[in-house]
Amino acid sequence: MTRMHRWKRWNDWGRAIILGVFAASLVLPLAAQAEDRAPDPSGANTGTAIDVPAATGGAPTLGEVAAQVGHNKVAINMMWTLVTGFLVMFMQAGFAMVETGLTRAKNVAHTMAMNFMIYPLGMLGFYLCGFAFMFGGLGAIGTMGGYAGLNHEVTIHLFGKSFGLFGMNGFLLSGQYDVAVFALFLFQMVFMDTTATIPTGAMAERWKYLSFFIYGWFVGTILYPIYGNWVWGGGWLAMLGQNFGLGHGHVDFAGSSVVHLTGGVIGLVGAWVLGPRIGKYNKDGSPNAIPGHSIPMAIIGTFILAFGWFGFNPGSTLAGTDLRIAVVAVNTMLASATGAVAAMLWMWMVRSNKPDPSMMCNGMLAGLVAITAPCAFVNSGNACLIGLIAGVLVVEAVYFIERVLKIDDPVGAISVHGVNGAWGVLSLGLFADGTYGDGWNGVAGTVKGLFYGDGGQLVAECIGVLANVVYIGAVSFVVFKLIEAVVGNRVHPSVEINGLDVPEMGVPGYVGIKLDKHSETPLPVLMPVGAGEPQAAGR
Amino acid sequence: MKKLEVIIRPEKLEAVRQAMEAVGYPGITLTEAEGHGKQKGMTQQWRGETYCVPFLPKMKLEIVIADADLEKMIQAVTKAARTGAVGDGKIFVSDIRDVVRIRTGERGEQAI
Numbered sequence: 001m002t003r004m005h006r007w008k009r010w011n012d013w014g015r016a017i018i019l020g021v022f023a024a025s026l027v028l029p030l031a032a033q034a035e036d037r038a039p040d041p042s043g044a045n046t047g048t049a050i051d052v053p054a055a056t057g058g059a060p061t062l063g064e065v066a067a068q069v070g071h072n073k074v075a076i077n078m079m080w081t082l083v084t085g086f087l088v089m090f091m092q093a094g095f096a097m098v099e100t101g102l103t104r105a106k107n108v109a110h111t112m113a114m115n116f117m118i119y120p121l122g123m124l125g126f127y128l129c130g131f132a133f134m135f136g137g138l139g140a141i142g143t144m145g146g147y148a149g150l151n152h153e154v155t156i157h158l159f160g161k162s163f164g165l166f167g168m169n170g171f172l173l174s175g176q177y178d179v180a181v182f183a184l185f186l187f188q189m190v191f192m193d194t195t196a197t198i199p200t201g202a203m204a205e206r207w208k209y210l211s212f213f214i215y216g217w218f219v220g221t222i223l224y225p226i227y228g229n230w231v232w233g234g235g236w237l238a239m240l241g242q243n244f245g246l247g248h249g250h251v252d253f254a255g256s257s258v259v260h261l262t263g264g265v266i267g268l269v270g271a272w273v274l275g276p277r278i279g280k281y282n283k284d285g286s287p288n289a290i291p292g293h294s295i296p297m298a299i300i301g302t303f304i305l306a307f308g309w310f311g312f313n314p315g316s317t318l319a320g321t322d323l324r325i326a327v328v329a330v331n332t333m334l335a336s337a338t339g340a341v342a343a344m345l346w347m348w349m350v351r352s353n354k355p356d357p358s359m360m361c362n363g364m365l366a367g368l369v370a371i372t373a374p375c376a377f378v379n380s381g382n383a384c385l386i387g388l389i390a391g392v393l394v395v396e397a398v399y400f401i402e403r404v405l406k407i408d409d410p411v412g413a414i415s416v417h418g419v420n421g422a423w424g425v426l427s428l429g430l431f432a433d434g435t436y437g438d439g440w441n442g443v444a445g446t447v448k449g450l451f452y453g454d455g456g457q458l459v460a461e462c463i464g465v466l467a468n469v470v471y472i473g474a475v476s477f478v479v480f481k482l483i484e485a486v487v488g489n490r491v492h493p494s495v496e497i498n499g500l501d502v503p504e505m506g507v508p509g510y511v512g513i514k515l516d517k518h519s520e521t522p523l524p525v526l527m528p529v530g531a532g533e534p535q536a537a538g539r
Numbered sequence: 540m541k542k543l544e545v546i547i548r549p550e551k552l553e554a555v556r557q558a559m560e561a562v563g564y565p566g567i568t569l570t571e572a573e574g575h576g577k578q579k580g581m582t583q584q585w586r587g588e589t590y591c592v593p594f595l596p597k598m599k600l601e602i603v604i605a606d607a608d609l610e611k612m613i614q615a616v617t618k619a620a621r622t623g624a625v626g627d628g629k630i631f632v633s634d635i636r637d638v639v640r641i642r643t644g645e646r647g648e649q650a651i
Contacts, residue, residue, distance in 0.1 A: 289590040359586060395587075
């Protein structure tokens with residue numbers, strides 16, 4: 001045999017042996033299992049001790065079982081956080097539908113584009129630095145495994161107390177490549193995007209898309225996150241309890257102030273800076289109706305938001321194992337119902353003589369906004385009451401803002417989110433009943449409001465509202481004034497009258513559908529100025 | 540030849556169309572119109588604000604007939620369209636100089 005011949009024989013044998021071992025390794029385990037598992041249609045026999053990783057398969061030690069239990073607990077909590085986060089993301093569609101339904105057909109492409117684009121814009125700003133500012137100093141993520149790498153909070157010290165201002169860990173999530181942080185990021189991001197989309201309603205039908213685009217970067221980077229840090233990131237509003245004995249500090253379970261009041265205040269400032277739509281107000285200051293073009297869109301959008309709120313509120317436990325989620329969900333649902341009914345009845349019997357569909361929607365949303373802060377801390381009866389008051393409040397707020405403040409809010413965003421966001425946290429300060437929240441914000445004992453023995457809680461809520469209005473109001477004013485100086489906020493009057501779709505977006509929202517005169521600007525109130533250009537107020 | 544512009548309530552469209560057909564004139568041009576005479580407009584409400592829509596939906600039918608059928612047509616249309624309430628509509632009668640059937644080129648009354 002030649003040397004090459006011998007090598008070839010060894011090679012052939014070697015390959016045959018390897019192949020044989022490989023085949024055996026496939027077949028033998030199958031043969032071993034072949035007698036264990038029949039098909040299991042009921043599921044009663046699927047998932048047993050064999051599924052617990054153990055040194056001895058099927059006979060785990062107590063330690064191995066404990067490890068699996070801990071892992072499962074965190075898994076339930078993380079799944080809960082993620083799936084409820086997905087529900088909240090879907091609320092973006094709800095906002096888009098409501099706002100577009102309550103505004104005119106000639107502007108649908110523009111209104112929809114704003115509601116669409118705010119989602120990625122807000123998200124990227126939050127990813128860039130917003131999340132770091134808001135949660136960079138959060139500390140341990142207790143419900144999802146306790147990772148504590150978000151540990152840098154910028155703090156100032158006054159009167160011997162610490163005042164957390166903003167975080168500094170997690171820019172672009174760098175250095176925080178941890179599953180709990182990622183889950184937290186997603187969940188908190190969709191909340192931020194809820195805030196971000198609220199002002200597009202108050203500022204619809206005359207806001208320049210370029211100005212909106214620039215705003216979109218500011219809301220996720222500095223507007224929302226800084227106040228958010230003060231309440232949810234371990235900042236000074238949360239510490240009002242530890243520092244000054246004011247209840248458990250400013251408590252806001254799912255964001256009546258952090259999300260909704262913030263959005264409402266930005267909308268208020270923005271709508272005020274923009275000025276009213278052409279034709280909204282007559283020379284004597286009396287308002288004109290500018291009817292929206294699709295009640296079906298508004299109604300469906302409201303249902304989408306109500307559905308998403310089942311993620312918004314119960315999800316804020318960040319823990320599927322915290323069974324208070326059942327109470328949170330029911331409180332949320334009840335407040336939405338009383339809000340809707342109260343608003344409808346108030347319109348039908350008191351303010352006008354018709355049950356206005358768009359106000360029904362505003363009423364349900366107002367109830368949802370108001371219950372967002374107290375949902376984990378109140379009983380069902382008080383949840384109904386909070387929603388009922390919200391329903392009346394939103395109608396009165398719409399009238400007040402339109403007729404007294406003379407600020408044009410096409411969809412009622414300021415009334416729904418701003419006014420009822422404030423009412424929400426104040427109602428927590430009144431009705432929190434002490435059945436939940438032990439240790440909240442580092443203060444021992446459960447959360448109680450004024451009517452259950454803790455007046456300091458109401459004071460903390462008031463301070464939180466004030467801080468929001470001042471900070472958000474001031475910063476959004478600066479932002480809008482900055483944008484005004486650089487590119488301008490408002491579209492040209494002729495663009496506004498003919499519809500924003502083609503000049504701003506390049507395409508009509510509805511092609512092949514003839515728009516009728518209800519989509520036009522109310523003609524009798526146009527005041528020609530100079531060469532036939534109607535005047536438009538803008539500040 | 541006479542042209543009739545008939546403005547009626549939208550819900551009377553089918554009745555008037557059938558009346559015209561019964562007189563012997565199945566050919567109609569229909570426009571969806573808005574208008575008002577003495578009838579005041581519609582009042583609507585949006586978020587508590589009442590506003591008046593001065594123009595009400597109407598249907599406008601245009602038909603060209605032979606002179607001989609004028610009275611018969613007016614009677615038939617009026618009977619079909621009348622409800623007795625304000626807003627029943629109007630018939631405007633005008634003279635037509637000529638009619639052309641495009642398919643065949645016929646002119647005059649035989650082209651109606």
